[in-house]
Amino acid sequence: MLKIKDINVYYGNIHALKGVSLDINEGEIVTLIGANGAGKSTLLKTISGLLKPKNGNILFEGQSISGKVAQAIVKQGLSHVPEGRRVFANMSVEENLELGAYLRKDKQGIKEDFEKVYNLFPRLLERRKQLSGTLSGGEQQMLAMGRALMARPKLLLLDEPSMGLAPLLVKTIFRIIDEINQSGTTILLVEQNANMALSIADRAYVIETGKIVLSGSSDELNQSDQIRMAYLGGH
Amino acid sequence: MEFLQQLVNGVSLGSIYALIALGYTMVYGIVKLINFAHGDIFMVGAFIGFYSITILDLGFFPSLLISMVTCAILGVLIERIAYKPLRNATRIAALITAIGVSLLIEYGVIYVRGAQPEAYPGDLIPATSLDFLGVKVSSQSLLILGTSVVLMILLQFIVHKTKIGKAMRAVSHDMDAARLMGINVNNTISATFAIGSALAGAAGVAFGMYYTKIEPLMGIIPGLKAFVAAVLGGIGIIPGAMVGGLLLGVIESLVSAAGFSLWRDGVAFVVLILILIFRPAGLFGKNVREKV
Ligand SMILES: Nc1ncnc2c1ncn2[C@@H]1O[C@H](COP(=O)(O)OP(=O)(O)OP(=O)(O)O)[C@@H](O)[C@H]1O
Ligand SMILES: [Mg+2]
Numbered sequence: 001m002l003k004i005k006d007i008n009v010y011y012g013n014i015h016a017l018k019g020v021s022l023d024i025n026e027g028e029i030v031t032l033i034g035a036n037g038a039g040k041s042t043l044l045k046t047i048s049g050l051l052k053p054k055n056g057n058i059l060f061e062g063q064s065i066s067g068k069v070a071q072a073i074v075k076q077g078l079s080h081v082p083e084g085r086r087v088f089a090n091m092s093v094e095e096n097l098e099l100g101a102y103l104r105k106d107k108q109g110i111k112e113d114f115e116k117v118y119n120l121f122p123r124l125l126e127r128r129k130q131l132s133g134t135l136s137g138g139e140q141q142m143l144a145m146g147r148a149l150m151a152r153p154k155l156l157l158l159d160e161p162s163m164g165l166a167p168l169l170v171k172t173i174f175r176i177i178d179e180i181n182q183s184g185t186t187i188l189l190v191e192q193n194a195n196m197a198l199s200i201a202d203r204a205y206v207i208e209t210g211k212i213v214l215s216g217s218s219d220e221l222n223q224s225d226q227i228r229m230a231y232l233g234g235h
Numbered sequence: 236m237e238f239l240q241q242l243v244n245g246v247s248l249g250s251i252y253a254l255i256a257l258g259y260t261m262v263y264g265i266v267k268l269i270n271f272a273h274g275d276i277f278m279v280g281a282f283i284g285f286y287s288i289t290i291l292d293l294g295f296f297p298s299l300l301i302s303m304v305t306c307a308i309l310g311v312l313i314e315r316i317a318y319k320p321l322r323n324a325t326r327i328a329a330l331i332t333a334i335g336v337s338l339l340i341e342y343g344v345i346y347v348r349g350a351q352p353e354a355y356p357g358d359l360i361p362a363t364s365l366d367f368l369g370v371k372v373s374s375q376s377l378l379i380l381g382t383s384v385v386l387m388i389l390l391q392f393i394v395h396k397t398k399i400g401k402a403m404r405a406v407s408h409d410m411d412a413a414r415l416m417g418i419n420v421n422n423t424i425s426a427t428f429a430i431g432s433a434l435a436g437a438a439g440v441a442f443g444m445y446y447t448k449i450e451p452l453m454g455i456i457p458g459l460k461a462f463v464a465a466v467l468g469g470i471g472i473i474p475g476a477m478v479g480g481l482l483l484g485v486i487e488s489l490v491s492a493a494g495f496s497l498w499r500d501g502v503a504f505v506v507l508i509l510i511l512i513f514r515p516a517g518l519f520g521k522n523v524r525e526k527v
Contacts, residue, residue: 050411074417086412088405099405102398103417151417 001026001186002047002078002155007056007066009039009046016042018210019056024155024188029181031189031197031218033231034207040190041083043207044157047188048080049073060155075103079153083160083190085144089133093124096132096143100150109152117146120176138169145176155186162193174200194231198222206231239370241492242485247376247445249484250383254438255461256468256476257390258310258431264407264471265427267326271333272313274458275340276432280306280439281449282344285353295359299382299440303433310432311425319421344451352450355443379441386437387477390430394473399426407471460503467510469517478518 002024009017017039024030034040045051047058049070058066065073079100088096097117101110118125121142127135132143141161148156158177162170170193178200181187191197198204198218206214206227214226221227255277262270280302287298317336321329364373394400402423405413410420442457443449464483468475483503490502510517 048415050414070414071417071419074415080415082412082415086409086415088408088412090408091401091404095401099401099413099416099418102402147416 001061002188003057003059004043004047005057005059007046007053007058009042009051009053011042016210017046017053020207020210020212022205022212022215024186026154026186027181027184028203029177029187029189029201031191031194031201031204032207033191033194033197033204035230036192037209038207039210040207041159042210044080044082044159044188044190047073048078048157050080071103074151074153077152077154078157079148079151079155080157081144081148081159081161083163085137085140087132087135087140087143087147089131091132092129093132093135093143094128096147097124097128097150100147103151110150113150113152117149120149120179121146138165138173141165141173142176145173145180149180149185153185155188156180157188157190159190160192161189162191162196170196194227237492238489239368241488243370243372243376245485245488246481247379247484248488249464249481250380251438251441251445251480252457252461252464252484253477253480254383254386254434254441255457256464256480257387257473258435259462259465260468260470260473260476261403261427261431263465264473265403265424266318266322268318268329268333269462270318270431271330271458272336272340273431273435274454274461275337275344276306276310276313276454277435277439277442277458277461278449278451278454279309279340279344280436281443281453282348282353282439282451283436284440284443285355285449288356288359295378295440295444299437302436302440304436306436306439307429307433310428310435314425314428319424341451341454348451350451352448355447355449357447359444375444379445382437382441386434390434390473393430399423403427456500460500463503463507463510466517467506469520472517472519475517475519 004020004022006019006021007017008015008019020043032040032043042051046053049065049068053066056066057064060076060078065076088099097114101113104110123139124142124146127139132140135143145161161173161177165173174196177187177189189197189201198221201218204215204218204221205212255273258273259270262268283302283305284298287293287301313336317332318329321332360374360378362374364371394403402413402418403426405416405418406420406423414420460483461480464479465476467483468479483506486506487499487502491499
């Protein structure tokens with residue numbers, strides 16, 4: 001579904017992604033783990049069109065998207081939930097969700113998706129008139145995910161959805177990610193919480209200072225001593 | 236009664252300031268630029284209205300419309316040509332460019348038509364006045380006030396209920412997040428300039444009706460005052476610009492009424508200084524210190 005081939009991304013003269021390649025098959029949950037500053041968010045931003053790779057190629061469902069603007073990429077069915085939620089704080093929950101469906105014209109479908117999102121996150125229904133800036137961190141995360149789902153994406157990019165949440169809420173969020181995947185959305189999940197991420201992912205990639213250093217099935221990575229030492233806090 | 240009379244005058248004048256202030260605030264809200272050419276768009280609007288009335292022989296409303304449309308186009312052109320290439324440049328670069336654009340428009344108009352003033356015809360609408368409890372409200376004031384109120388309601392409707400309005404609010408809050416929704420940021424910024432400039436055009440026609448005399452440098456002082464009004468209300472905040480404009484108009488009229496009419500123009504700047512000292516985020520703004 002998504003094929004990234006040997007991309008290089010720079011911020012000025014900082015070389016942030018160094019020849020990264022990564023594949024995602026339809027229906028999978030793939031997780032990308034790595035330390036702070038490894039380049040995880042940079043990779044997601046490059047996929048969704050906020051950044052342009054200097055070279056290399058990104059194919060989404062067989063079509064090259066590496067030169068395209070974000071708008072065109074969303075339209076093709078790829079949504080990105082950015083790090084730190086980035087909800088529109090000055091707008092209500094409902095308006096945020098409406099904006100998620102900004103490019104869609106099918107009124108009926110949008111209505112159905114509102115219901116789906118409210119079913120997935122009943123909290124959002126209770127608070128649909130509330131300004132999203134006044135939501136708790138967890139609720140904002142739910143809103144950011146709901147907003148992305150309103151575009152009816154085929155592939156959903158999630159950047160650290162568990163950041164700053166209480167353990168119980170982290171569990172809920174991961175359960176919901178699994179549900180979203182069960183209902184047919186492919187997922188690329190960036191996490192620092194490697195334990196949780198590996199528990200729901202099919203496959204994983206490990207990124208270190210802009211390079212993919214390891215990849216494999218979640219089970220393989222769970223067993224790997226290198227990963228346990230570096231990311232799982234294990235012995 | 237004298238007090239009430241001045242209050243009424245102040246509200247008419249203030250509604251003109253408010254219309255101009257809205258453009259300042261909307262543009263600032265979305266691209267964080269103080270568009271110093273905005274007062275000159277107001278001036279162009281006044282002239283377009285004048286020529287529509289005198290040369291094309293049109294009435295108030297058609298002239299208003301033509302002026303608004305022309306200014307909208309002008310605003311978009313300015314944004315695309317002068318500001319868009321500088322979107323990632325430093326703020327000071329954009330600010331200096333805005334001042335340059337302002338001078339270009341002022342002296343461009345002088346080059347094309349000369350510096351001599353013109354007078355709006357006084358017979359555009361019947362010059363009657365209504366009496367409310369001894370307060371005289373001229374038909375002109377009513378028309379100006381009515382037009383401003385309708386335009387402001389329309390603006391609120393656009394910003395809160397339409398798709399483009401929601402896109403404008405989204406972009407002004409977080410450009411990248413808006414991109415991820417599929418919003419076309421460039422078009423949204425253009426729309427903001429178009430709407431803000433159209434309001435300035437309307438203000439220009441209203442100003443011509445109210446003060447009669449128009450000339451190519453007429454945008455400077457009302458432009459500065461409208462900027463003060465926008466800061467007073469809280470720059471970037473739409474209802475703030477409305478209230479700030481009205482308040483400034485009323486303050487000015489009351490200062491004149493109290494016998495200090497020579498101080499009228501100075502008052503706006505006293506207000507600016509007071510606001511910057513005591514409430515830098517403006518009446519409607521949250522007082523958070525900006526990180527620079
Ligand atoms: N806008 C920017 N300008 C310059 N350098 C940047 C910019 N954004 C990120 N970087 C640098 O690029 C590298 C990768 O950053 P990135 O945000 O992708 O890391 P990350 O893996 O998402 O980290 P975290 O887990 O902290 O979110 C870092 O060294 C960072 O300092
Ligand atoms: Mg990150």
